[in-house]
Amino acid sequence: MSAAETPPQAVVLELRGIVKRFGATRALDGASLRVRRGSVHGLVGENGAGKSTLIKVLAGIHRPDAGSLLVDGRAHAHFDPRQVERLGIRFIHQERLLPAGFTVDEALFFGQERRLGPWLDRRAQRREAERLLEHWFGLRLPAGALVGELSSAEQQVLQIVRALIVKPRVLVFDEPSVALVRSEVERLLCIVRRLRDEGLAIVYISHYLQEIEALCDRVTVLRNGRDVAEVDPRATSPERIARLMVNREVGELYPKSAPAPGAPLLEVRGLGRGRAYRDIDLRVRRGEVVGLTGLVGSGAKELLKSLFGLAPPDTGEVRLDGRPLALRTPRQAVAEGIALLPEERRRQGVALDLSVQENVTLAALPRFSRFGLLSRRAERRETLGLIERLRIKSAGPQATVRQLSGGNQQKVALAKWFARRSSLYLLDEPSVGIDIGAKAEIYRLIGELAREGAGVLILSSDLPELLGLCERIHVMHRGRIAARFEAGEADSDKLLAVATGAVAQQETSVHESIPG
Amino acid sequence: MNPSPVEAARPRLGTLLLRRGALLAFAAILLVFALGAPNFLAPGNLANVLAQSAILGILAFGLTTVIVGGGSNVLSGGLDLSVAANLGLSAAVYATLDNAGYGAFAGIGLTLATGLAVGLLNGLVVVGFRLPPLLATLASMNLVAGLELVLTENTVLPSASPLLEWLAFGVWLGVPALAWVLLGVAALLILLIDCTPFGLRLYAVGEYPEAAHAAGIAVRRHVFASYLISGLCGSLAAFCSAAWFSGSTTGSGEMLLSVVAIAFLGTIFSRRLRPSIGGTLLATLLVGFMINGFQLLNISSFWVNGLQGVLILLVVALSGLSRKEP
Amino acid sequence: MSDSYLDPRPARLSWPSRRAALRLALPALFVAILAFFALAAPGFLSLGNLSSLLLNNFVLLAMVAIGMTCAIAAGGIDLSVGTALDFSALAFVALLNAGSGLPLALGGALLAGTLVGAGNAGLIAGLRISPFLASLGSLFIGTSAQQLLSDGGQPNYLAPEARPDLAGARFFGVPLPLLAVAALAAVYGLALARGRFGRQVLALGNQPLVARYSGLAERRIAAWVFVAGAFACALAGILLAATVNAYVPMSGNAFLMNAIGAVFIGATLNRHGRANIPGTLLGVLFLNVTANGLLLIGWSFYWQQVATGALILLVLVFSFVGRRPGD
The missing domain is CATH 3.40.50.300 (P-loop containing nucleotide triphosphate hydrolases)
Structure with a gap:
């Protein structure tokens, strides 16, 4: 040094x-x-x-x-x-940039190998890996363990040690x-x-x-x-x-929330799935925006996926409009009018090389087709309407989605569900990676959805966002809903304290019953 | 439509079974043949199988190297469909030069250069122009096969140089020369890919190119190198083929699918279910023993193709099922 | 989406965006090649040559390439197109020789060929095997089956009295094979370009996860794609058998490479770089004309192979070089 x-x-x-x-x-x-x-x-x-x-x-x-x-x-x-x-200068990335099939020592030393002549000195690497892990973290990992078998935290530790090797x-x-x-x-x-x-x-x-x-x-x-x-x-x-x-008062970002929630739309009782989450009770009424938050591994993400048929639960029940649902595939969920705005927008939300129009109508193709043939005119009309309503900035319905900004891509992903006339919107980190202007418009649209009688469930780690948008916020910790807060009684610190487990489970002390 | 790339290779019961199962199946097949055909386990026969497997094996090593460096996703990962055509062209080049009276060194050198040139072309198109390897090597396969036809006019070019004599009939320690070549090439490549920093980096590049890039590894250069190695394997196999058939042969392209099958089969013989030279060697021998055993048991060799097909599907289906859904 | 510090080049095969100039370059090249052959080979533009080109070369490859277009549009590939073709030819010849009537033979042949596709569909949609490996497996098994059935590859000739004159038949003066291709292209082209099914295939081929997250039945779509592709190949198998009056084992594989090449040439012609039926047909024509012209100006069959290989490689390079590295 x-x-x-x-x-x-x-x-x-x-x-x-x-x-x-x-x-x-x-x-x-x-x-x-x-x-x-x-x-x-x-x-x-x-x-x-x-x-x-x-x-x-x-x-x-x-x-x-x-x-x-x-x-x-x-x-x-x-x-x-x-x-x-x-x-x-070394970087410790947020993404875990380690090949899953590598052993611990390989993962630490690839690209900066210990050599013995022209050969890889595997023994020296193993020894040094053990020493470094012990020295910095007091950590012992089984020899020959593969990166893919380690926990997120252990992989993070490997990334840090990787950076420390070269001083x-x-x-x-x-x-x-x-x-x-x-x-x-x-x-x-x-x-x-x-x-x-x-x-x-x-x-x-x-x-x-x-x-x-x-x-x-x-x-x-x-x-x-x-x-x-x-x-x-x-x-x-x-x-x-x-x-x-x-540089602005946070309040003005968020739309005024709907005054009078309607009939129950989504009711979840005692839902559980393996070790991901359990005993989940949740209710979203029409016209209501409900928040969900939790750290990675809290089970919130899996819960949202389950509600879209991606990870079927093994216990409990889900009711939509009072009817029990057994969601096994996204296809069933979409057929029931459930919409998911996925976090990985560019991978799951929009098809980048398809046009705005092709994206917008993708979930509602039967509406635009007769005898198996699509009516481009009907598609175009719908798309133009949604472009205007969502204020999507694009060169028109035929523009390729790849050319749009992140915020406009997100709006296209949302427009797809508008075209489907979905009634329950599951939004997974809806504002990640989009600029502040587009963010405000997404919030406006969420408010609109609620006013029109849809139900919205937002999973977000952006706490001010949840506080600004939601009538009720559920905080998950280790697979359970650890607390529920009504709008107005929570702040970022309280939410974070529960999410991180700093405050013990206080569900009962906050709100005994689900309102509504 | 394709299974998305494996994000975390957690060991599951299925995986363990698959790995152990592969070796058990191998042993079971050997046992069946040994019981059914008494001379199956005779040292002479075993050595013979090794020698017979040399051509396919060396080609499969080349393909395996490319898969290591490109990842095993078939559509976007590493693939070299030109290996077999490369063998055909290299063998034709060698036979032509030999017949035209070129010296041993010129003949061998130019043949190796032919193989390298094919690798160079593939590397250029895949790395330089970013074509998906599947398409790039499919096209270069046709080009190379065309060149072979131009050279041979679709006939057999007989050739009998001392090198080929030695390869075909040489025996050392009771083991034929071709068997030694197979083992030798395998040993060299195992040293290169399992025991050097280059090999470790090649695996990193194949498995997680973004991570390799972040670790300062020259991703494209490594991928390029893997195609060069594959090209070289093509011409090495050409010597074996020329020795076995006493000259160049037509229809070498038909070996391609077997080579692909062997390289993919090889993954189940590796501890971490990934492509490896050692695994490919075992898969080569498995196929070799199957062909040999069928001959000894008087079963039509026409079954071999089908069995290989079933094996591939079985392996892929099993490893796919032991993988989590995205 | 989390940003990475890295070159964000996607590792998966995506249809590249390419320059508009390229779309013009390829037709220009095609016209230039046509002009060159017209001048250099006197017989090239003769009616006899052109009609033989269409009937003998174009029709079969076009059918197989149409089948391949389905698989590639859906983001896959079908290596067993030849197997479907062979099975159909085998069933056709065997049924006719067994004395069944033409309708039964046609139906049996279409069924046999389509079954290969159904097998692939099961492997791909049911067991989630990648199309490349699934169809590779089918190809192996198909080869084995044909070898066993034909004693290692002996042709099975149609008895003279059982030969249907399909290849030479005409309707309103138009040869039947051409009509068949036209009908096939029209149906498949319409379904892919204008149909609901085509849109689903497009989404699946571009981003399977988006298709899944939009509630499309992605497995069922994939299955149908391979069944439909095999059906087109089965049609080609009937025509091949009727043309050569025989079933020649493993003859379908000869079409594989050219079919893939034609589809990609066609995709290059498309504004969005998508596999499409009209483009594929142009691609087939492009390959046929080149081979035919080279033959007429006296190039050997072997050099034709080299030239076609180089040409396809060139087209592929062209079509991918327009891709922006940042995409």
Whole structure:
């Protein structure tokens, strides 16, 4: 580690006025960042604020259109991935970038193998893998265990150890805690502090402001591709940081909720599926927007999937409009008027190489066909109507969906269910990865749906979103609904406390009965 | 329509059964033949099976290398359908050169160069132009087969160089030369793919290209190399084929499907159910023993194709069923 | 969707977007080749040559390629088109030789060929085997069965008195085979381009997960695709047997590569790069004309193979090179 040469608290890495354009949009519009050695530097911002673009510039994936990158005061116009590695900058990705079929030592050392002459020194790798895991994490993994057999947290640990093998000077953590449970997060924070104390410069990106507060020495807030502030998180309240991120009162984003919910639409009683979730009671009435949240592994995602026929439950019952349902396939769910807006929009939500029109009518083809032949005129009419109603910005019904922005793709995915005249909408992280303008419009549409008598169940990890939209929020923890909150009685902290298990199960204490 | 890529290979009962089952089935087949045909287990016969398997085996090693580097998803992953045609062309080139009076070194060198050139073409089209390997190598297969026809005019070119004599009739320690070639090539490739950083990186590239890229591995270069190795295997197999048939033969392209079948069968013989040279060697021998056993038991060899087809489907169906739905 | 730091190149086969210029380049190439042969080979434009080209070369490949178009449109591939063709030819010849009437022979042949597709459908939709491996398995089993039934590949000739004159029959002056191709192309073309089924196939072929998440019966669609494809090949099998008055075992495989090539040439011609029936027919014509012209200007059969192989490779490269790396 050449860190010894640099004085303590010296700026190791600096990004100055980085601009990056994609077509007409400016993903980065003069963003700057200064990271000192022996410190943890937080980076926060909304989705679409430019965090990931900035990191990609840093990783040498994107070339900036303007600005410079300085390492130890030496300026570079751009990086390439190899150079980044030589400079001692390493990344711990949110995605687990490890081949599932690799053993622990292979996963740690591929690309940076220990050699014995021309050969792979498997024995040295195994030994070192054991030593490193023990040293940093006190972790013992069975020899020969495959990555695919490990838990999310263990895989995350492997990623961190991978980065430590080459003795880096700058470590970039991108949302490292997303897949971790509470105790593991604590552990992660300890490790990051330890790394900082050894003189590393650390960039820490997280949505969780509590983590930022607990960990970071400085925090840079990104908004609209620009760094709007650099503050000391210990001297600044999370609310203020959040305001800096959004720069507006959160309330105005959200539509006024429907005043009078109608008849029960979806009733779930005692639903359970293996180890994923159990004892789930849930009710969505017509005209109601209900929230669902929980960390990864809480079972919320599986629950939503079950309601769409993707992962059949093994106990309990689901009723729609009072009729019992046994959903085994998405096809049945769609036939019953259930719609799912999946989180993986580009993989599951829209067909990228099909036109807007072909996407919009996909779930309702019988409506547009006679004797097995499609009426393009009817399709076009419907699509034009929905383009206008949802304000989809596109070159028209024949435009390829791939060409649209993320927000407009999401609207197309939603329009598909509008065309189907669905009555129950399951929305999985509906605003992930879309810009703030489109977000507001999606929220408006959710409000519209409710007013027109549809039921909406939103699964989201964006807590302000849930608080702004929902009449009632269910928080899941370890496969159970740990708490229900009425609109107005909850805030982000309460929700998070339950979701992370910091507050013991308080279901009974909050609300005994399901309203309605 | 295709099963989506496996996201996590958790060991399940099915997987374990499949792995053990494969070896058990292998042993059972050997046992049936050994009981039915007394001389099946005679050392001479076993050595003979090894020698007979050399051609298919070496081609399958080439294909396996490509699958390791490209991933085993058939449509988008690694695939080299030109291996068998490559053998045909290389053998024709060797026979032509030999008959035209070129020296041993020139003949061998140019034959190897032919195989490499085919690999180069495939690598260029797959890596350079990003064609799906299935289509790219299907097209290059036709091109190469056409070139072979031009060279041979669809006839057999007899050839009898000292090299071929030695390959065909040489015996060392009671084992025929072709058997040694098969084992030798297998050993070399096992060293390369299982024991070097290159091999580990090739697996990473095949299994999770994004992760390999993030680890600073030159993904495209590795994929390219796998096609070169496959091309080289094509010409190595050509020597074996020329020795076995005393010259170039027509219709070498018909071996392709057997080669594909063997390479996919090979995955069930590997500990982690992934393509590997060792697994492919076992699969080659399984098919070799089956053909040999049928001969000894006087069963029509026409059954072999069908059995291979059933085996492929069985393997894929089992490994597919032991996999979780997306 | 979470952003990755990586080259977001998708690992799966997706229809590329390509430049509009390319769509014009290919027809231009086709016209140039036509013009070249017309000038270089005097007999090329003669009625006799053109009609023999259509009847002898175009019809059979077109039928198989239409079958292949279905599989490729649905995001798969069918390596056992030849097997379906062979089984149909086998059943046709065997039934006629056994003295059954023409209608029964036709029905039996169509059934036999379509059964191969049904087998594939079961493997793909039922056992979720990828189309490539499923149809590869079918091909192997089909080969074995044919070898066993024909003593290793001996042709089975139609008895002279049992020969139906299908290949030479005409309706209103139009040869029956051409009519059959036209009808097949019309039905399949309409279903794929305008039908509800075609739209479902399109969605399945582009993004199977989206099809699933939109409530389409993705397995049933896949199954029908392979059955329909095999039906087209079965028709080709009847025509082949009626033309050569025999069942020649394993003769269907000769069409495989050209059929795939034709479908991809056709896809390249399409604005969205989608497999489509009119494009496929043009692709078949393109391949036929090239081979025929090369023959007329005196190239050997062997060089024709090389030229066709190179041409297909070139078309494929063209069609994929327009793809943006960022897609």
